[in-house]
Amino acid sequence: MIYFVTSNEGKFREVKEIAKSYGIEVEWLKREYLEPQGNDLEEIARISAEILAKEVREKFFLEDSGLFIPALNGFPGPYSSYVFKTVGNEGILKLMEGVEDRRAYFLAVIAFWDGERVLTFKGRVDGRIAHEMRGERGFGFDPIFEYDGRTFAEMGEEKNEVSHRRRALEGFFKYLKGLENL
Ligand code: IMP
DSSP states (O other), X not given: OEEEEESOHHHHHHHHHHHHHTTOOXXXXXXXXXXXXXXXXXXXXXXXXXXXXXXXXXXXXXXXXXXXXXXXXXXXXXXXXXXXXXXXXXXXXXXXXXXXXXEEEEEEEEEEEOSSXXXXXXXXXXXXXXXXXXXXXXXXXXXXEEETTEEHHHHGGGXXXXXXXXXXXXXXXXXXXXXXXX
């Protein structure tokens, strides 16, 4: 069993589901934590985990993710959470009005505190910003992020096979499994 620290229920559900396919049990440590500001997701995740390690005695991991839009020079990137809370999907759609280059990607960085140090694992998924919100499932920017013609919010659980989170967790869970076999 391993603790996953997040206050975001959508993230926890996905992580739990993906972990199950690796035979790994994840326990939800539901709490907020301090995130330093910065332009680098990996550094933000690493420093957050180092700070949190002073309070959490057990081994744990957290995940920091963001939506990057090249036509907006990478915005909202590391500020995704704030941008989602303030202007949301409508705000992004407005910024993208009349923009032809609709490419976008999600990045996820897992930071794992193993009791002594922080290890990080990254995942990325490439897609496009839709012209309108579609789909009822998922969370956050899922209704406007298109992958292979469908938004993540339309894909439901199929999202978990291709998402940035899935790809970051893949590396992390393989690492944990490798430790078991030592
Ligand atoms: P954070 O990792 O908690 O800082 O979240 C970054 C922001 O990106 C939040 O507003 C999330 O809603 C959004 N986000 C992260 N992962 C996803 C995802 O898989 N789908 C849609 N939005 C996401």
